[in-house]
Amino acid sequence: MFDARRITSATMAMRHRLDGARHTMPNQAPRDSLAGPVPATAIAMWTLITSDGRLLANIGSEEEARRTVHTLGITQLRGPFSWDVIDDHRRQFVAEIKHRPGVGRT
Numbered sequence: 001m002f003d004a005r006r007i008t009s010a011t012m013a014m015r016h017r018l019d020g021a022r023h024t025m026p027n028q029a030p031r032d033s034l035a036g037p038v039p040a041t042a043i044a045m046w047t048l049i050t051s052d053g054r055l056l057a058n059i060g061s062e063e064e065a066r067r068t069v070h071t072l073g074i075t076q077l078r079g080p081f082s083w084d085v086i087d088d089h090r091r092q093f094v095a096e097i098k099h100r101p102g103v104g105r106t
Contacts, residue, residue, distance in 0.1 A: 043060075044099060044101050045059065046059040046060070046064070046099055047065075047098045047100055048065055048068055048095060049096050049097075049098065050085070050096075051094040051095075052091070052093045056068065062097070065097040066097065069083050069085070069095045069097065072085050072087055072095055073085045073086050073087035073088060075095070078094060081097050083095050083096075
């Protein structure tokens, strides 16, 4: 399995607290209490799959998915969205990223 601490982006910002309330930035006006709920939007997500059975879903961008592949070990480009990888234990496998269009967001 993937080590979540190793492959998650350190730059990914937490946008909502656990209770669902939105963080307010210092220069951001407070949200109008009369405004209706934000409509659901489609968000394209990426999934990383390896030939040895590992899977990491819901990667936010293609760039982040590509960076994640390179954290797995030494890479060599195999195709536009796949790499041959040799990890720290000299295990060889193929890593591939796949685009998953439009996931509804609430």
